[in-house]
Amino acid sequence: MWFKNLRLYRLTEQWTISAEELNEKLAEFCFNPCGNLDPMRYGFEPPLGRHGSEFVHVTNGYIMVCAKKQEKILPGGVIKEQLEEKVQAIKDAESRPVGRKERDTLKDEIIFSLLPRAFTRSSLDYAYIAPQEGLIVVNSSSAKRAEDLLSKLREALGSLRCLPIAPKNIPTQVMTHWLRESEAPHQFALGEEVELQAAKDGRVVRCKKQDLTASEIRNHLESGMHVSKIALVWKESISCIIDDQVAVKRLKFEDVISDKANERNPESKAEQFDADFAIMAMELKNFITALLAAFGGEAERE
Known part of the structure; x- marks a missing residue:
């Protein structure tokens, strides 16, 4: 259940729907398997899967939801x-x-x-709503899949006012500055991966398992290239790749975090899910705050 990607959306109005009301609304748009002539079906599924029956799972005010997509495979x-x-x-x-x-x-x-006669393929999309922070956090590396989930949530609720997080400063310029100065923002350290792009001719250079302070990488910057993706490590506990949309990919929680959930000694799948969710949401709250600060905060909305 630990998220591996983050797409962040800002709620533009206060969240006022109770968990009970949300559960009822999502139940009306629950997932049903594909019929013979359906190329695809998409609907809500209990976050706990077969271990639960509710369409929401609430921990410390955070609300987890899950959508299931099933599609026919036609080569x-x-x-x-x-x-x-x-x-x-x-x-x-x-x-x-x-x-x-x-x-x-x-x-x-x-x-x-x-x-x-076609086979089917299924996938799950998770997201949680953080009313106290005014955020929706979607576990997706794809902007389209994240929007699909939000569209379904909007359909179930009738209205859902939210927008992708927009940083105050231009991400490519900020990340290029970090690399040029060989210095990550407060609480962060540079990882060992970067993707560079050239605006003029479209050249792309990808470096993996590299010292990002090396002169070879600096030479690419001097030739006019900019950073489009970069690896960061936050407080030695979360590592990830940040791209030019401030989307978080290949998110990895170190053992020091996952061990906190295991310290609660969960005795069932439901208790394990609850413990993991509680710890993950708490850590991501601080991580997201630090990440947005690293880009100068959020841009003001008109």
Whole structure:
């Protein structure tokens, strides 16, 4: 359950929905498996999975939700092969070309015929609402998947006013300054990975397991490149990659943090989930505060 990625959204109005009310609203948009002709289904699932029945899990005021996506797997190669066979059959039988519109119709018919026999693939998207901090934290490396979850939450609630976190200072300039000065912001240390980009010609340089203060990297900066991603370590307890949207990727909690949850001696999956969530949310509260401060705080909203 420990988050591996963070996408941060600022609530632009006070959160006033109780956990009980939220649970009822999410239940109306619960996940149902794909039917024979459904290419995809998306809905809410209990965060505890088969170990729970509630659609929210609350710990210390933090509210965890989970959405499940199930989609049919239709290999593009199979569709293409059947389409070409149908097109060739028409050409042979009627001695005429097959136009784009007719090809699209044939493709739709093929997909329709294959859906009932297709395998399914499922995935879970977790997020928690932090009313006291005015944040929604989504465990996703993809902006689209995060927005999918928020859209479903907005559909269930009727309204959800939130915006992606916008830092006061331009992230690429801030991160480039850290690298150029070989000095991370307060409470942070530079990691061993960086991605550099050149605005003029689109060049990209990726360095892994490297000393980021090395002269070779400095030479890239002198040639006009800027930082688009950089590895940071926070208080020797959380390591991650920060990108130019201030999205947090490859988030890793060191043992010193996860051990705190185990100290509670949980006796069930539900208790373990609760302990992990409580510790994670507490640590991320301080981490997110420090991260935003490192970029000069948040930009003022109009």
